[in-house]
Amino acid sequence: MIRFENVGLRYGAGQEVLRDVSFHLLPGSFHFLAGASGAGKTTLLRLLFLSIKPSRGLAYMFGKNVTRASPSQRAELRSRIGIVFQDFRLLDHMTTWENVALPLRVHGKKQSEYAEDVTELLKWVGLGERMNAYPPVLSGGEKQRAAIARAVIGKPELLLADEPTGNVDPQMARRLLRLFIELNRLGTSVIIATHDYQLMNQIKTPQLLLEDGQLHVHNPK
Amino acid sequence: MSTTLNDISRSSQSEGQLPVLPPEAPRPRFAPGKTPIVPPGSVTGRSLTMVIVIMAFMACLTWGMVYMINKRAATWRMEMASEITALVGGNPTSKEIENQAEWNATVARQARQVEEFLNSQKGILKAELMSLKETAHFAEAWMGQISDVEKWPFPRLITIKIDQSSPPDFATLREALAANFPSATLDDHRVWQKQLRRVTGSLAFGGIVLILLVAAATVGIIGSAARSAMASNRDIVEVLNFVGADERFIARQFEMHFLKLGVKAGVVGALAAGSVFFFLPILADFMSNAATRTELHRLVGDVRLDWLGYSSLLLVVVAIAAICLITSRFGVRNILNMQNP
Numbered sequence: 001m002i003r004f005e006n007v008g009l010r011y012g013a014g015q016e017v018l019r020d021v022s023f024h025l026l027p028g029s030f031h032f033l034a035g036a037s038g039a040g041k042t043t044l045l046r047l048l049f050l051s052i053k054p055s056r057g058l059a060y061m062f063g064k065n066v067t068r069a070s071p072s073q074r075a076e077l078r079s080r081i082g083i084v085f086q087d088f089r090l091l092d093h094m095t096t097w098e099n100v101a102l103p104l105r106v107h108g109k110k111q112s113e114y115a116e117d118v119t120e121l122l123k124w125v126g127l128g129e130r131m132n133a134y135p136p137v138l139s140g141g142e143k144q145r146a147a148i149a150r151a152v153i154g155k156p157e158l159l160l161a162d163e164p165t166g167n168v169d170p171q172m173a174r175r176l177l178r179l180f181i182e183l184n185r186l187g188t189s190v191i192i193a194t195h196d197y198q199l200m201n202q203i204k205t206p207q208l209l210l211e212d213g214q215l216h217v218h219n220p221k
Numbered sequence: 222m223s224t225t226l227n228d229i230s231r232s233s234q235s236e237g238q239l240p241v242l243p244p245e246a247p248r249p250r251f252a253p254g255k256t257p258i259v260p261p262g263s264v265t266g267r268s269l270t271m272v273i274v275i276m277a278f279m280a281c282l283t284w285g286m287v288y289m290i291n292k293r294a295a296t297w298r299m300e301m302a303s304e305i306t307a308l309v310g311g312n313p314t315s316k317e318i319e320n321q322a323e324w325n326a327t328v329a330r331q332a333r334q335v336e337e338f339l340n341s342q343k344g345i346l347k348a349e350l351m352s353l354k355e356t357a358h359f360a361e362a363w364m365g366q367i368s369d370v371e372k373w374p375f376p377r378l379i380t381i382k383i384d385q386s387s388p389p390d391f392a393t394l395r396e397a398l399a400a401n402f403p404s405a406t407l408d409d410h411r412v413w414q415k416q417l418r419r420v421t422g423s424l425a426f427g428g429i430v431l432i433l434l435v436a437a438a439t440v441g442i443i444g445s446a447a448r449s450a451m452a453s454n455r456d457i458v459e460v461l462n463f464v465g466a467d468e469r470f471i472a473r474q475f476e477m478h479f480l481k482l483g484v485k486a487g488v489v490g491a492l493a494a495g496s497v498f499f500f501l502p503i504l505a506d507f508m509s510n511a512a513t514r515t516e517l518h519r520l521v522g523d524v525r526l527d528w529l530g531y532s533s534l535l536l537v538v539v540a541i542a543a544i545c546l547i548t549s550r551f552g553v554r555n556i557l558n559m560q561n562p
Contacts, residue, residue, distance in 0.1 A: 049463070071558070072467050079465025089460050094256050102258070103464040150464070 001027045001158070001189060002048065007057035009043060016055070017043050019213045025191075027157070030184045032200045033193040035210030041193040042086070044210065045160050048191065049083050050074045062157070079107060082156035082188075084164045088147040090135040096146045097122060097131040103154040114153070121149050125179070126172065140167035148176060152183055159183060161192045165199055173199060257474070259457055264450040264478040272442055273482060273541070277490025280435045281537045285498050287428035288530045294421035301410040301417075305391075307348070307379040307398065309335050309405045318374045325374065328404070332377035335398070335405045339381055342397075344389030346382040353377075439541065440548050443479060447552030450475055458557075472553040476546055483545030487538030495534055498526040 002025040009018040018040050025031065035041050046052050047059065050066055059066045061077055069077065082103075090099045097118060098105075104114040122131050125145040135143055144167045151159060159180065165173035177199060184190045191208070194200065200207060207218040310328035317324040332350050339348035351359070356378050357370040367373065383389070395407045451458060454475075461471050502525050506514060 051462075075462070075465055075467040078463065081465075083463055085463075089456070089463065091258070091457060091460060093260050094258075098256055102460070105258075106461065106464050106466040106470060154464075 001025055001029075001062060003058070003060040004047075004054075005058040007047070007054045007059055009040075009047060009052070010055050017213055018047070018054075018210075018215075021057070021215045023208065023215060023217065025189060027189055028184065028187050030181070030190045030203070030205045031192070031208050032205060033191055033208045033210065034195070034197075034200065037195075039210040040213050041210055042162060044215075045083070045162055045191070045193055048158075048160055049081060050078055079103075079154070080157045082151035082154060082159045084144075084147050084151045084159075084161040086162045086166065088135070088143040090138075090143055090146055090150075092135050095132050095134060096127055096138065096142075099135065099146055100149045100153055102150060107154070118149075118153060121153060122146075125149050125176070141169065141172060144168055145172070145176070148179070152179065152188075155183075155186075156188055158189045159191070161190070161194075163194055163196075164192060165194065165196055170198075174202070177202060257478075258461070259450075259454050259474040259478065261478050261481070263453050264475060265446070265482040269442070269446050270482060270486060273439065273486035273545070274489045274493075276435050276439045276442070277487045277537065277541045278493045279490075280432050280541065281491045281494030281534050282497060283428050283431045283435070284537050285494055285526055285530060285534065287425050287432075288533055289526060290421055290424045290428070292527070292530070294417060297417055298414055301414050303383055303385055305381045305383060305407065305409045307335055307339065307381060307405055307407050308376050309379065309402070310374075310376040311404070311406055313374050313376075321372065321374050325371065328375075328377050331402060331404055332379060335402050336379050338398070338401060339379065342389055342394060344384050344387055346384050348379050348381045351378045351380060436540070436544060439544050443545050443548040444552045447475060447479065447549045448556065450478075451553060451556045468554055468557045471557060472550055475553045476549045479545040479549035480542055483542035484538065486545075487541035490541070491534040491538050495526075495531055498530070 002023075004024075005022050007018060007021040008016050010016045021044065033041055033044065043052075047054060048061070050061070050069070053067055062080060064073065064077060066074070066077070090096075091102070094102070100122060101111070101114060101118045104118075105111075119128075119131065122128055125148060127142060127145055127149070130138060130142055130146075133142075135146070138146065144164065148161070148164055151161070161180070164180075165176055168176065173196070180190050180192065181203065192199075204220050207220065209216045209218050309332040310324070313324055336348050336350045339345055353370050353375055356375055357367045357373075359378065360367070360375075391407070391409045398405050398407050457474075458471060461474070
């Protein structure tokens with residue numbers, strides 16, 4: 001599903017942030033992406049989310065060479081990916097319910113088709129009472145849960161999450177991890193970038209470790 | 222993936238690992254999903270609306286004036302084309318002027334003969350000799366008021382109404398008139414018509430240029446507004462990109478606001494211009510005396526817009542809305558293309 005071969009990335013004329021990154025992720029896989037601050041986790045997620053193009057190497061996603069994809073092809077590929085940002089990126093002028101429903105609205109689905117799903121998902125992530133609230137009045141944890149709900153509402157084939165449990169209590173972190181696992185069981189590939197070793201230790205799954213711009217795969221026993 | 226998210230939450234809850242939710246969480250209080258993705262206020266502010274309203278007003282005003290000029294010119298041309306004149310005794314010699322009474326009688330006799338001759342020609346509905354008084358009144362514009370008109374060596378005018386469905390051959394008629402009555406000449410107003418066409422054509426051209434300038438300014442303003450709208454809504458555009466929206470969808474979120482702006486500004490501008498066309502003649506009538514009103518009416522006719530003229534202002538509304546829509550579409554797509562090469 002995702003194949004990177006000797007991918008390198010540099011911003012402008014600076015030195016390479018990622019060097020010779022090679023990996024192959026199969027459909028339905030579950031990975032943690034770990035590394036020290038500045039190791040390039042967010043950059044790798046941005047590459048995976050087609051927000052930037054690699055400076056060199058080959059990058060295939062869903063069988064498509066992303067370096068040659070047109071803007072409309074990239075939009076089509078992005079619609080198969082869900083992403084949770086560290087800074088949430090919720091739209092302040094829309095209610096929590098509308099923020100979560102946004103991916104479905106963008107893809108032209110009728111509200112009657114998804115209204116129940118959105119409401120149920122919001123209840124499930126503990127935002128049932130906050131559906132009509134606007135993001136500026138939500139707490140950090142609530143924003144995080146709304147952002148996660150938005151990322152998974154479209155049942156993406158690949159879910160990318162950048163520190164998804166950074167702003168929630170351990171109980172909610174476990175609950176959110178449970179959601180990611182359930183999604184993974186239903187066929188969604190999941191990559192979670194995190195510093196939270198407690199979270200990583202909860203399940204035995206391959207870890208992609210970024211060190212000094214290079215990627216190593218670690219399989220915990 | 223046929224399983225729904227409800228199934229995920231239910232299956233997860235059934236494992237007993239998740240906190241139990243209240244049985245019925247409240248539904249949204251209002252119809253959700255109706256909030257515009259891009260807030261209208263961040264795209265089309267009050268000052269931009271005001272500028273576009275002024276542009277629409279100017280375009281409607283110019284369009285209405287061009288319409289009126291063309292309509293008036295067409296009426297003049299039709300009046301001129303339906304009526305020509307014959308002049309009898311137009312070039313008296315100094316000897317003839319000395320014997321003015323005899324000359325006047327001769328010219329009157331000849332004029333009646335010409336009138337009779339013209340009435341017998343094909344394509345002429347009616348030829349009618351104007352009285353001396355009428356001729357003098359007609360000449361007042363050049364010579365001022367003339368008393369004792371009989372004492373002046375006045376040429377005589379014959380007005381000729383043309384059958385416009387089968388008009389006469391003017392060249393043949395002119396030749397026949399010259400052969401039978403050397404002192405008579407035919408004026409088919411061709412020179413006047415040509416000059417009138419030139420003047421009204423120039424005015425209409427000027428009006429069209431003005432409308433084009435307004436359109437160009439509107440394109441520039443909307444293009445710039447689209448750029449600043451994109452800049453101020455950069456976060457929203459990014460999120461839309463992240464949730465997989467294509468360029469067309471993103472551009473549509475902006476262009477719909479610009480279309481609404483164009484329609485709103487166009488309608489307000491057209492109403493304002495329509496009010497000017499409606500009230501200005503009433504105000505002019507109110508502020509001028511009867512003689513001025515009559516003279517003005519004789520000179521330029523009725524300056525009110527007819528219903529077709531008022532309706533044609535809708536075309537300007539459509540044009541302004543189309544400019545707003547198309548310019549913003551290209552503007553937003555250009556920016557998106559630059560952001561996502």
